[in-house]
Amino acid sequence: MTELIQFVIDVLALGGAYALMALGLVIVYGILKLVNFAYGELIMVAGYTLFLMDGTGLPWLVMAAVAVLMSIFFGVATDYVAFRPVRAKSVTAVLITSFAFSTILQNAALLFISPRARNIPLPDVFSTTVTIGGAVTPLRNLLTIAATIVMLTLFTWLMRRSILGIAMRAAATNFTMARMLGVPANLIISSAFAISGLLAGVVSLFWLGRIGSVVPGIGLEPLLVAFIATVIGGMRSVPGAVLGGFLLALIDTSLNHILPQDLLKFRDAFTFSFVILILLWKPDGLIKGPASGQRT
Amino acid sequence: MSFLMNRHTLTVASLCGLLLMLVFISYAVDVRVFTRIATTLCINVVMVVGLQSFMGNTGILSFAHIGFMGVGAYTSALLTIPAQMRGMALPDLYPFMEGLSASPILAIFLGGIVAAVIAAAVSYPLMRLSDAAAVITSFALLVVLHTVMLHWSEVTNGPRTLFGLPAITSLPLTAIVAAGAIAVALMFKESRLGILARATRDDETAARAMGINTPRVRWLAFILSALLAGIGGGLWGHFVGSFSPKAFYLKETFVILGMLVIGGPGTITGAVLGVFIVTAAFESLRTLEVVLNSAQIFSGQVVGVTEIVLAFSMIAVLALRPGGLVPTREIGDAIVGLIRKRKG
Amino acid sequence: MIEITNLDVRYGAIRAIKDVSLNVQQGELVTVLGANGAGKSTLMLTIAGALKAAGGKITFDGRDVTAATPEKMVRYGIAMVPETRDVFPDLTVVENLRLGAYLHRSDKAGVMADMEKVKDLFPRLREREIQAAGTLSGGEQQMLVIARALMSRPKVLLLDEPSLGLAPTVVDQIFEMIRELKATGITILLVEQNATKALQVADRAYVMQLGEVVVQGSAEEIAGSSDLSALYLGG
Numbered sequence: 087m088t089e090l091i092q093f094v095i096d097v098l099a100l101g102g103a104y105a106l107m108a109l110g111l112v113i114v115y116g117i118l119k120l121v122n123f124a125y126g127e128l129i130m131v132a133g134y135t136l137f138l139m140d141g142t143g144l145p146w147l148v149m150a151a152v153a154v155l156m157s158i159f160f161g162v163a164t165d166y167v168a169f170r171p172v173r174a175k176s177v178t179a180v181l182i183t184s185f186a187f188s189t190i191l192q193n194a195a196l197l198f199i200s201p202r203a204r205n206i207p208l209p210d211v212f213s214t215t216v217t218i219g220g221a222v223t224p225l226r227n228l229l230t231i232a233a234t235i236v237m238l239t240l241f242t243w244l245m246r247r248s249i250l251g252i253a254m255r256a257a258a259t260n261f262t263m264a265r266m267l268g269v270p271a272n273l274i275i276s277s278a279f280a281i282s283g284l285l286a287g288v289v290s291l292f293w294l295g296r297i298g299s300v301v302p303g304i305g306l307e308p309l310l311v312a313f314i315a316t317v318i319g320g321m322r323s324v325p326g327a328v329l330g331g332f333l334l335a336l337i338d339t340s341l342n343h344i345l346p347q348d349l350l351k352f353r354d355a356f357t358f359s360f361v362i363l364i365l366l367w368k369p370d371g372l373i374k375g376p377a378s379g380q381r382t
Numbered sequence: 383m384s385f386l387m388n389r390h391t392l393t394v395a396s397l398c399g400l401l402l403m404l405v406f407i408s409y410a411v412d413v414r415v416f417t418r419i420a421t422t423l424c425i426n427v428v429m430v431v432g433l434q435s436f437m438g439n440t441g442i443l444s445f446a447h448i449g450f451m452g453v454g455a456y457t458s459a460l461l462t463i464p465a466q467m468r469g470m471a472l473p474d475l476y477p478f479m480e481g482l483s484a485s486p487i488l489a490i491f492l493g494g495i496v497a498a499v500i501a502a503a504v505s506y507p508l509m510r511l512s513d514a515a516a517v518i519t520s521f522a523l524l525v526v527l528h529t530v531m532l533h534w535s536e537v538t539n540g541p542r543t544l545f546g547l548p549a550i551t552s553l554p555l556t557a558i559v560a561a562g563a564i565a566v567a568l569m570f571k572e573s574r575l576g577i578l579a580r581a582t583r584d585d586e587t588a589a590r591a592m593g594i595n596t597p598r599v600r601w602l603a604f605i606l607s608a609l610l611a612g613i614g615g616g617l618w619g620h621f622v623g624s625f626s627p628k629a630f631y632l633k634e635t636f637v638i639l640g641m642l643v644i645g646g647p648g649t650i651t652g653a654v655l656g657v658f659i660v661t662a663a664f665e666s667l668r669t670l671e672v673v674l675n676s677a678q679i680f681s682g683q684v685v686g687v688t689e690i691v692l693a694f695s696m697i698a699v700l701a702l703r704p705g706g707l708v709p710t711r712e713i714g715d716a717i718v719g720l721i722r723k724r725k726g
Numbered sequence: 727m728i729e730i731t732n733l734d735v736r737y738g739a740i741r742a743i744k745d746v747s748l749n750v751q752q753g754e755l756v757t758v759l760g761a762n763g764a765g766k767s768t769l770m771l772t773i774a775g776a777l778k779a780a781g782g783k784i785t786f787d788g789r790d791v792t793a794a795t796p797e798k799m800v801r802y803g804i805a806m807v808p809e810t811r812d813v814f815p816d817l818t819v820v821e822n823l824r825l826g827a828y829l830h831r832s833d834k835a836g837v838m839a840d841m842e843k844v845k846d847l848f849p850r851l852r853e854r855e856i857q858a859a860g861t862l863s864g865g866e867q868q869m870l871v872i873a874r875a876l877m878s879r880p881k882v883l884l885l886d887e888p889s890l891g892l893a894p895t896v897v898d899q900i901f902e903m904i905r906e907l908k909a910t911g912i913t914i915l916l917v918e919q920n921a922t923k924a925l926q927v928a929d930r931a932y933v934m935q936l937g938e939v940v941v942q943g944s945a946e947e948i949a950g951s952s953d954l955s956a957l958y959l960g961g
């Protein structure tokens with residue numbers, strides 16, 4: 087029983103972070119039908135922001151807010167540097183330019199900060215553990231779950247109730263028609279990148295909180311997670327991204343329990359093989375997105 | 383005469399002429415650094431032309447390419463590390479593999495075959511996917527290959543450096559292989575299969591309506607591309623003599639991709655030209671970094687400038703000239719066109 | 727109001743509109759007739775800013791709008807009802823309407839009043855308020871798209887084949903509604919293949935063939951001309 091509780095908390099906490107990460111990728115993909123390869127670097131940006139503010143004496147929550155803001159800023163910057171110049175051209179072109187942007191950010195961190203890991207300031211609550219039904223778990227995990235619930239609620243509210251959210255959903259199926267109703271294309275696209283940055287920024291706090299430090303290559307794993315979760319869930323579906331995130335966490339956590347020690351190091355290989363199997367069965371992912379329009 | 387006038391022959395001849403010139407200059411200059419750079423350049427030609435075979439013809443970006451380079455390098459290593467060094471280089475090697483051995487040239491070739499076989503075995507289902515999903519899964523495939531190289535210590539010595547490969551790779555050898563790769567890639571591009579592949583690239587729906595088996599066409603292109611990557615990996619392994627799995631990951635992917643994108647993925651000429659240009663730019667920038675570092679103008683080490691410049695160049699090329707420097711016409715086509723024009 | 731001079735529009739190498747000149751005056755209902763592929767939809771989309779002109783000029787209320795973006799054109803007062811009947815299928819009827827009023831989003835009370843007005847005009851939409859637009863019938867979708875266009879409080883309504891593919895009784899309803907709209911004073915540019923019906927409501931008409939205007943005149947003149955059907959069917 088204790089073990090089960092532990093397992094459930096692990097899956098929910100990991101899955102929450104994965105789901106939010108995937109959501110940030112899907113929101114941009116849904117509107118532009120383009121993949122942002124520089125998405126993982128937003129975690130890095132938030133991490134270095136925290137590192138640079140270490141010792142300023144600011145309350146941690148303020149530092150966290152600044153880190154999230156920087157993530158949003160760089161999310162929107164991705165659009166201007168990597169997407170706009172080539173948007174009309176091709177899926178491949180944007181993948182390459184966003185890959186290039188990711189390289190620029192990583193190498194800038196190498197050049198101006200350091201190739202070595204840097205510790206980031208963390209609040210005490212992150213290192214506290216609590217006991218639930220006999221299971222000992224870091225409080226951080228529970229905070230991740232809470233943050234996931236808050237963010238998903240906020241996201242749902244935005245997409246269902248606000249005119250901006252409705253416009254974004256409309257633009258995802260038919261961008262030109264949305265523009266012919268007066269919805270400015272640039273506003274929608276920038277908002278998508280900003281939301282994507284917000285989600286990555288929030289995830290970064292927990293992601294980095296688990297590791298305690300930041301290195302230039304830190305974005306790779308979250309990026310992969312987002313990629314895989316969205317491919318499993320369905321590239322264009324918001325519920326799909328969330329489902330994909332939790333499913334991926336379930337697979338990862340289960341493999342942690344099932345795999346013998348000497349195979350555990352191959353976990354990622356197993357996970358991805360599993361993903362390929364899912365794709366064989368459902369090439370469009372588990373949940374088909376909304377009726378799709380043209381790429382814009 | 384008509385044989386000489388054939389535009390494909392002209393393309394291969396011109397590009398090989400470029401390589402030959404490189405070899406001659408390198409012998410004339412006779413500076414070790416230059417020969418090293420020239421050799422690496424030829425290996426990169428094999429890699430980039432290999433990537434062109436898949437990406438140029440199918441229009442799908444593949445991240446897995448560099449992973450197959452690793453497969454080739456490790457295969458070749460397994461076959462050629464001398465028996466007396468095996469205990470040290472590969473302490474965990476499976477006993478049944480201890481007897482494996484082949485001459486380095488054969489081993490390099492076998493490395494390509496193994497890469498091609500693995501590519502054939504794992505990639506067929508992925509070829510049904512398009513656009514974003516195809517790229518993402520190829521990325522996942524790279525991660526899988528990397529994870530396996532990183533942790534299968536029985537065969538790869540794990541994350542540690544694997545050493546003991548006989549350093550047999552010389553500039554002439556790489557130049558010959560590069561020339562062969564150029565010829566094969568061009569033959570593939572102009573073959574029925576290559577033309578079908580480009581039909582699927584230009585209009586997938588129409589291609590399907592015409593009865594083209596898109597996954598199969600892509601699959602064959604992918605296998606060829608992996609074959610060349612594997613051979614490139616073996617060549618490189620026998621050039622540097624020792625390496626670890628991190629040599630086959632994103633940083634290297636970025637460089638190879640940058641060469642292809644800047645040169646022009648649509649043509650072999652573009653691919654080769656891209657390698658030359660990026661190599662030249664890279665070496666100059668790296669020299670600059672070294673100079674800056676030894677002059678100690680900055681407090682820390684200057685690293686990463688080269689990558690940043692390459693990245694901005696890629697974005698600029700894609701924005702201003704989306705097809706790369708040589709988007710559609712091979713050099714042979716251009717020459718034939720010129721001659722026709724002069725004849726009137 | 728709308729003044730088009732020597733307009734050219736291309737799709738790559740294809741010239742879909744060749745040297746077209748056309749005008750629409752305040753309060754008029756002008757119809758553009760022509761066979762399939764004549765370039766009518768291309769013309770409408772170009773006016774709405776969704777396609778770029780390759781040559782020529784479009785002015786609206788005296789202002790040069792040739793290169794204006796679609797979002798600008800709505801602001802100027804042009805609302806488009808495309809032939810493809812582009813409802814947002816995953817959005818509810820009300821959400822579709824709310825989006826139509828995007829420009830007036832800060833005027834909440836006004837938007838609510840407009841919403842009531844269009845629902846009175848199309849009672850069917852009121853019944854289906856919270857249904858996803860993709861699940862409506864063809865006729866209902868057409869009503870929704872027109873209602874949504876009205877929500878932007880346009881000066882000019884561009885209607886591209888509103889009767890396309892609808893049952894005869896629904897077509898009658900739609901034309902009845904067009905007549906009512908005209909009575910409110912709104913300017914309308916109507917593209918139709920149903921020439922007889924269109925000429926009954928229109929003041930003036932243009933006939934297009936292979937991207938060019940071949941005949942123009944008052945609705946009566948065009949309706950009376952004997953070679954209309956030859957031109958029209960021969961397109």
Ligand SMILES: Nc1ncnc2c1ncn2[C@@H]1O[C@H](COP(=O)(O)OP(=O)(O)O)[C@@H](O)[C@H]1O
Nearest residue numbers: 737740742760761762763764765766767768769
């Ligand atoms: N998206 C497009 N791409 C290429 N050609 C098009 C496109 N849309 C329309 N056309 C061509 O332009 C011409 C005019 O089409 P259209 O404006 O739709 O005519 P209509 O609305 O009168 O039926 C036709 O020859 C059609 O084939």
Ligand SMILES: [Mg+2]
Nearest residue numbers: 766767768809
């Ligand atoms: Mg039409």
